[in-house]
Amino acid sequence: MKERNRTLSEKKIEQNINFFDHWAKTYDKNLFQFWMRRFYRPALKIIDGGKILDVSCGTGEFLRELAKKKKNLIYGIDLSPQMIAQARQKLGRQINLQKADVHILPFPENSFDYVVSTESFHHYYNQYKALAEMKRVAKKGGKVIVVDINFFLPPIHWLFEMLEPGCVKINSRKEIKNIFQKLGLGDIVQRRSFIFSVLTMGVKK
Numbered sequence: 673m674k675e676r677n678r679t680l681s682e683k684k685i686e687q688n689i690n691f692f693d694h695w696a697k698t699y700d701k702n703l704f705q706f707w708m709r710r711f712y713r714p715a716l717k718i719i720d721g722g723k724i725l726d727v728s729c730g731t732g733e734f735l736r737e738l739a740k741k742k743k744n745l746i747y748g749i750d751l752s753p754q755m756i757a758q759a760r761q762k763l764g765r766q767i768n769l770q771k772a773d774v775h776i777l778p779f780p781e782n783s784f785d786y787v788v789s790t791e792s793f794h795h796y797y798n799q800y801k802a803l804a805e806m807k808r809v810a811k812k813g814g815k816v817i818v819v820d821i822n823f824f825l826p827p828i829h830w831l832f833e834m835l836e837p838g839c840v841k842i843n844s845r846k847e848i849k850n851i852f853q854k855l856g857l858g859d860i861v862q863r864r865s866f867i868f869s870v871l872t873m874g875v876k877k
């Protein structure tokens with residue numbers, strides 16, 4: 673009874689924290705990062721400086737790449753305390769890191785030139801609200817970028833949703849574009865980033 677009364681958000685938060693806390697120490701293993709780097713590389717190429725927020729930064733690999741460009745002012749948040757701990761160990765104090773939920777971002781509106789989320793959107797329990805928060809903290813004219821998995825075929829998405837703990841929904845290109853459009857993000861572009869991932873970018877008008 674108790675289990676049934678728990679909301680989807682509570683369930684997904686708990687599953688995601690458990691899953692990623694457990695994975696944090698081995699997340700940077702070479703073979704896995706070989707793939708992840710290819711997924712987020714197109715986003716790195718787009719970001720040309722300014723104040724940047726990496727939402728669901730994980731162990732901070734994307735942030736580490738961003739930090740190589742000196743003109744960047746960088747922030748990262750993640751739901752999993754252990755992921756944040758790994759990122760902090762790796763990045764030191766040069767980057768502002770904190771534990772937070774994408775649905776309630778701890779920043780004022782109009783704060784960032786780029787707000788980016790890589791390979792995490794399918795874990796968000798309310799994807800519309802999550803993207804709305806990302807848009808809220810972006811500056812006017814700022815860019816919101818989501819890179820997320822996309823395996824071409826709905827049955828594979830369904831299988832992934834069943835099997836990966838904390839997974840909520842994997843979107844088709846059209847579905848994710850719809851969320852961007854509903855939120856009034858403009859100049860939307862989409863492209864495949866490597867094989868199993870799609871990048872969607874919109875501008876806050």
Ligand SMILES: C[S@@+](CC[C@H](N)C(=O)[O-])C[C@H]1O[C@@H](n2cnc3c(N)ncnc32)[C@H](O)[C@@H]1O
Nearest residue numbers: 688692728729730751752773774790791792795
């Ligand atoms: C597959 S990892 C991706 C990490 C990193 N962005 C990358 O590209 O390697 C997904 C991340 O999403 C985080 N996450 C899941 N739900 C979240 C939420 N509601 N708010 C913030 N982060 C969340 C997890 O803790 C995890 O670190």
